[in-house]
Structure formats: C-alpha cells, structure tokens
C-alpha cells in the first residue's frame with residue numbers, strides 16, 4: 001500500500017490549504033520549468049500517491065478478472081464433463097452459434113459506425129483537439145490525454161450524428177503515444193502533424209478556440225465553425241494558455257455556457273473528453289442544460305445554489321484522471337483493436 005503523503009492511513013489523501021497559488025500563467029509557459037512552491041510540492045506528492053494507489057487498484061482488478069475467467073472456464077468444463085456425449089455435442093454447438101452471432105452483430109455495428117463517421121467527415125461538426133502542448137505535460141499527463149482521446153473517439157463513434165474529429169499538431173511524443181493505441185491508424189478522423197492554423201489556413205475566420213478563460217459565452221454550435229479544444233492535461237497549471245494562444249493568433253474564443261445552467265463546486269475548467277462529450281450531447285439535443293447535466297460529474301457541481309459558487313479554483317489533484325477512469329469502464333469495449 002503506497003503511503004499517503006499526508007501521513008494518512010492510505011485512505012483518501014487529506015486536503016491541504018491552498019495558501020499559495022500553484023497555477024502558472026501563460027507567460028510563464030515560455031520561461032522554462034517552474035520552481036515548485038511548498039504547496040505545489042505537496043500537490044505533486046499527493047498526485048504521486050494517488051497514481052501509485054491507482055496502479056495498485058488496476059492490478060487488483062486485473063487479477064480479479066483473471067480469476068473470473070478461470071472460474072468460468074472451470075464451470076464450463078465441469079458442465080461438459082457432467083453430461084452425456086450427445087448432450088455435450090449440443091452444448092458445444094450452441095456455444096459456437098452464440099459466438100458466431102455475437103461476431104456478426106459486432107461486425108455489423110462496426111460497419112454502421114464506419115458509415116456514420118464517414119458521413120460526418122463530409123457533413124458533421126468539425127472539432128479539433130490541439131495537440132501542441134505535449135512539452136508542458138509529464139508522461140502521466142500525456143498518458144491521461146491519450147486515454148481521453150480514446151474515450152472521445154469511442155463516444156463519438158456511438159453517436160447517431162457524430163462530429164468529425166481532428167487531431168492537429170500531432171507529432172513527437174504525442175504522436176508516438178497515439179500510434180501505440182491498437183487500431184489507431186484506422187480511426188476515421190483527421191490527423192495532421194501541422195498546427196490547426198496551418199491545416200485549416202483557408203478557414204481561419206471559422207476557428208473558435210474553446211477556453212474557460214474566454215469572455216465570450218458560446219450560445220450555439222455552428223456547423224460552419226471549427227471548434228478547437230486544447231489537448232492539455234495540466235490541472236490548470238497553465239492557466240490562460242489557450243486564451244493567450246488564440247488571442248495571439250487572432251482567432252475567436254468562447255467558453256461553454258456552464259454558468260448559465262449550473263454552479264460548479266470548483267473550477268469550470270473541464271477535461272478534453274468532457275468538453276467533447278458536451279459538444280456531442282448538444283449536437284444531439286440542442287440543449288445545454290441537458291448536455292451539462294449528462295456529462296459533468298455530480299461531485300463537480302454545487303449541492304445547491306445556496307452553497308455559493310467558488311469558481312476558478314484549482315482542480316483537485318486527481319480530478320482529470322478520475323473523470324476519464326470513470327468513463328473508461330464504459331468505453332473499453334468500445335475501442336476494439338481495429339475499430
């Protein structure tokens with residue numbers, strides 16, 4: 001059991017008071033690695049503790065699954081051994097048929113998904129994930145972003161009217177990590193090593209960078225526009241970095257209208273997969289409220305309005321990992337090896 005950095009008993013990490021601001025401004029992003037404050041060091045220790053615990057849980061889950069498979073195999077063998085020869089043949093035959101049906105259903109579903117995604121390439125809402133921030137993330141954060149992207153692809157593939165996803169600035173470490181995803185080469189998306197500004201140079205006026213720091217509130221989704229999401233897992237360490245980037249490039253920015261519909265218990269900064277999922281839900285329902293309530297986890301929302309709205313505080317240390325881990329369970333089966 002990894003030891004809690006707060007000296008706890010291995011339960012939830014104790015919360016520490018945030019007297020210093022561990023966030024990093026966009027200006028500092030260019031000034032090399034930041035010197036960590038005492039609070040930032042504490043946060044880092046907590047994060048490492050959390051990650052060790054997560055790895056431990058993952059190993060336990062894997063072991064449990066292995067035992068389940070083993071148990072089922074034994075049960076099956078016992079049931080075969082306990083029946084007559086002719087009944088055994090019948091059991092084997094019905095199992096073969098069941099498997100065949102399942103495979104046929106799966107390949108039909110896969111075909112439908114390919115059709116929907118190909119249609120989206122022509123007529124769908126374009127959504128870009130800007131991958132030009134890999135130099136600002138540690139290996140765990142890059143891993144987390146890759147998981148989020150896998151999740152986005154899986155959720156999009158399940159939509160009746162999916163969006164057309166782009167991964168731009170896809171190079172270096174990020175590209176290698178993505179290429180390790182089984183079946184990634186076959187994904188129906190746009191992958192470009194160039195930045196979105198280059199890849200979509202003829203549509204610069206249609207680009208809208210989504211960022212929680214924008215003053216403009218997104219009212220609607222416009223099919224003619226291309227919405228850009230910052231491919232960053234930073235626990236808002238690099239606060240304002242996407243706003244600054246978009247402003248320097250002279251492109252439009254907008255934030256999701258979260259504040260119009262719900263109060264958050266902490267920051268309005270969401271993870272990449274949550275933003276993609278909200279956009280997809282909105283494309284389906286044209287209802288922001290429904291979309292936010294369907295995607296934003298309960299623990300991120302205020303219990304009631306009277307509790308106030310402590311916006312723009314630092315996200316919990318492990319929040320971004322949790323958000324994708326929770327959803328991953330749903331998507332593991334949705335990202336088959338060669339979908």
Ligand SMILES: C[S@@+](CC[C@H](N)C(=O)[O-])C[C@H]1O[C@@H](n2cnc3c(N)ncnc32)[C@H](O)[C@@H]1O
Nearest residue numbers: 210211212229230238240241242255256269270
């Ligand atoms: C984890 S956030 C990265 C936060 C980063 N510090 C920044 O400056 O954007 C990932 C991305 O999701 C999008 N995003 C997150 N919350 C949002 C919100 N409330 N409104 C619009 N976009 C949001 C932004 O594109 C953001 O870059």
